[in-house]
Amino acid sequence: MQYKISDKMVNMKPSAIREIFKSLGTPGAISFAAGNPAPESFPVKDLAAISADIFENRPSQALQYSVTEGYPRLREQVKARIREKFNIGTPEDETIIVTGGQQGIELTCKVLCNEGDVVIAENPSFIGALNSFRSLGAKIVGVDVEDGGMNIEALEKALQENPNAKLLYVIPTFQNPGGFTTSLEKRKAIYALARKYAVVILEDNPYGELRFRGEDLPTLKSMDTDGRVVYCGSFSKVLSAGMRVGFLCGNEALIQKIVVAKQVEDVHTNIFFQMLCSEYMDRCDMDAHVEEIRALYRAKCDKMLECLDREMPEEVKYTRPEGGLFLWCTLPEKIDSGAFVKKAVEKNVFVVPGTAFNCDETKGSPSFRLNYSMPSMEEIEKGIKILADLVKEMLA
Ligand SMILES: Cc1ncc(COP(=O)(O)O)c(C=O)c1O
Incomplete structure (x- = not known):
């Protein structure tokens, strides 16, 4: 059947990030694309015990x-x-x-x-x-x-x-x-x-x-x-x-x-x-739990910044966040950011193109978003090197 989609929804696109998730199944993929909290930050044991207690009582x-x-x-x-x-x-x-x-x-x-x-x-x-x-x-x-x-x-x-x-x-x-x-x-x-x-x-x-x-x-x-x-x-x-x-x-x-x-x-x-x-x-001690998450993200963010500082050509600019989950990388004008994100996917590294976050969907963006809460330290090391090599290749 041919559906007549409502005016409200007809032009709505799926979230670029949810779409990227779908391509993540390939072995060895490194994703900096998610906005998810680190799975190791979930207090699983406490939540399991409390859940059982709620259903029991x-x-x-x-x-x-x-x-x-x-x-x-x-x-x-x-x-x-x-x-x-x-x-x-x-x-x-x-x-x-x-x-x-x-x-x-x-x-x-x-x-x-x-x-x-x-x-x-x-x-x-x-x-x-x-x-x-x-x-x-x-x-x-x-x-x-x-x-x-x-x-x-x-x-x-x-x-x-x-x-x-x-x-x-x-x-x-x-x-x-x-x-x-x-x-x-x-x-x-x-x-x-x-x-x-x-x-x-x-x-x-x-x-x-x-x-x-x-x-x-x-x-x-x-x-x-x-x-x-x-x-x-x-x-x-x-x-x-x-x-x-x-x-x-x-x-x-x-x-x-x-x-x-x-x-x-x-x-x-x-x-x-x-x-x-x-x-x-x-x-439980929520404050102590949040403190652990902060320590985890501090370490991951520091690792990503250390790799970016070491690997990225200086033409690439990035934020130095004081908290949260993301940093924002801006490519030099010479590089087409859309092409960059696609080439990164070919190398099995996923980032979200800046265009996904534009208020005006018709505009371009020289930037992309990097998430540090999900990848492991090894993935950060490896993935940032791949992205930096790609920048160098595209600048040459
Ligand atoms: C800025 C911002 N606001 C709100 C949300 C929504 O979060 P949730 O619906 O999971 O509480 C997110 C999730 O990524 C976010 O980044």
């Missing part, structure tokens, strides 16, 4: 329908944690559990944007968020990211030129894909501009706890005095991505609407995994 609660806002104990724990770690939460705020940060992003856009409204985002930005905005019929206007975050003049211009901008989507800390962190000065400027032009900020912070160098900076939500910021967080990168447990904190009035929208989507987030997450935090 509270099976009907774990298997029954639950409330849309989330498992009450987990909501309390999240509230306490984001207050302690990020100074977030006022008496006017409400915190709910969502099915991964991905759903939190989509729901926020859904309740604020009509079709044709504008979402302003960092360029490049997280592909999952961009695709949700697209799927909801929002128009994305990208503001280029430079050292220390969005170009503030370009942001003001975008806000002036788009009076129907409803949402400003930012990942201020260890951004995906770039690994950039927005400076304090720019954070203040972004908040002030959002106020001046009356837009809501969606602050996406799934990597905030994964700092392995430098000092924490205040979240935008902690600067929020008028309910302008919706804060989105997740357990994906600190506990388990497959659990699909994330959270939103924002002004009560807005969160109430989001709850209605969530009811339509999935009734509630998987209750067993909410209970597992909550029990883990009650019984």
